[in-house]
Amino acid sequence: MDQSVPPSVVEAHRPEQAPVDHPAVAREKIGVLVANLGTPDDTDYWSMRRYLSEFLSDQRVVDYPRWLWQPLLQLIILSRRPFASGAAYRSIWNTDKDESPLLTITRSQSEKLSTRLRAELGDSIEVSFGMRYGNPSTDKALKELEEKGCRRILFFPLYPQYGSPTTATACDQFFRQLMKRKWQPSVRTVPAYFDEPGYIEALAASVSERLENETHQPSVVVASYHGVPKRFLEEGDPYYCQCRKTTRLLRERLGQAEDEVVTAFQSKFGPEEWVGPATVDKVAELARQGHKSIAVLSPAFSADCVETLEEIEEEIRDAFMEAGGEHFIYIPCLNDRDDHIAVLADIVKRELGGWI
Incomplete structure (x- = not known):
């Protein structure tokens, strides 16, 4: 590969009819951004406090007036709750990977979904995953897809039933990140699949x-x-x-x-x-x-x-x-079972109608 091409730009090429000195760009692809609720980075007090503060400050989750809720949250609830929540997370923590099970499973779901979609649709499909709260963030996942040349992105909140504190807030965050972009991709969102x-x-x-x-x-x-x-x-x-x-x-x-x-x-x-x-x-x-x-x-x-x-x-x-x-x-939840991944892939293919 030409060493002048940034390493983040894969399969780069000069656009057709562009001058010879035009910068290389990534070939256009379709992105699938899988989203889940989120996870703290660790189980200690401050990691839990940062995570809970972000989560419980979301007005889709707790919609009381901020002037009433924030003093109660910051001064009382978050002085104690991180200890109890940290203990709960420690009891289930994936110590081998030093991360929460939700992060481990969502990563596996994303990787298996990517493998299946690429096998069926080719390498023009890129899959990434992000969290509404914590890391990896929705913004990070969106950047990854953009760097791979995704100009069309399907946003897939992994909530079978639509809820304003889950699906809606995930979509809110996705669109907030799009507001920062000078060049926004074309986007679609996946609807609830509770009766699929x-x-x-x-x-x-x-x-x-x-x-x-x-x-x-x-x-x-x-x-x-x-x-x-x-x-x-x-x-x-x-x-x-x-x-x-x-x-x-x-x-x-x-x-x-x-x-x-x-x-x-x-x-x-x-x-x-x-x-x-x-x-x-x-x-x-x-x-x-x-x-x-x-x-x-x-x-x-x-x-x-x-x-x-x-x-x-x-x-x-x-x-x-x-x-x-x-x-x-x-x-257990459906997690990364093969039949679950097959369902998610079928939903993606249907929602990509007209794009593929």
């Missing part, structure tokens, strides 16, 4: 495979979604309804009765009323009703994270066992 047949099929397969050789078969499967304030539903956020539909479609695919696959919501934060029932209360109620074995899965999470590996596997498990339950089974 392949997604439902992959969920059902994950349940069947996990329970196939289980000695104590669950009498109830709980689909636990991250909760939102009830007010969000009343203000038009479709998240709650999409979660309920995902559960219904999964139940129908599994051939189970209505009371055998149920919906619940976890991770309540703050004083106001949230959509329910709360998972921690629901599993305790099931135990008191005589259900000795239950299974829990998290259809709203595309990758296992602190809310699944710590909250479900510890807090929610403990609530079930303390109320008289005996066998608690956690069914």
Whole structure:
């Protein structure tokens, strides 16, 4: 390669009909930017405080007036919460890579998606991933795609159900980064895929495979979604309804009765009323009703994270066992399963219609 070409510009060439002294540019490609929620860089107090401050200062997540919320957040909540959150993250931390499981899994998803798309569509497709909060940032992922010559970018928030504190804030951040560009790429965003047949099929397969050789078969499967304030539903956020539909479609695919696959919501934060029932209360109620074995899965999470590996596997498990339950089974998220990657690839190909 010509040594005058910057190393970040791959497959560089001189544009057709350009003068001989025109700088080399990257060949035009299509980019896919996969986005997830985010992760702290470490589990110490200051790393956790930076991450939580960014997360909880997002008005898509906590939409109280800033004059009221910020003093409470900065002076009270963030003086204590980083310790508890750091302990939760330490209990699940990927010590081999020194990073959170969410980062490990999202990277693997991105790499596998890239391999599959390139095999099917050729090397004109580039895949990168970024986080709404923390690192690698959405801006960094966007820069990587731009440097590889991507003038068309498909933004893919990995949230099956649309929610304003998840999908919307990820899109907000993506478009904020575009506002900085002198030359903006053409962009598209991927819609929610909560009722995508392949997604439902992959969920059902994950349940069947996990329970196939289980000695104590669950009498109830709980689909636990991250909760939102009830007010969000009343203000038009479709998240709650999409979660309920995902559960219904999964139940129908599994051939189970209505009371055998149920919906619940976890991770309540703050004083106001949230959509329910709360998972921690629901599993305790099931135990008191005589259900000795239950299974829990998290259809709203595309990758296992602190809310699944710590909250479900510890807090929610403990609530079930303390109320008289005996066998608690956690069914992992779809993560980088081959059938999950195949679903994501099919969605990408559909959303790239007219571009490829």
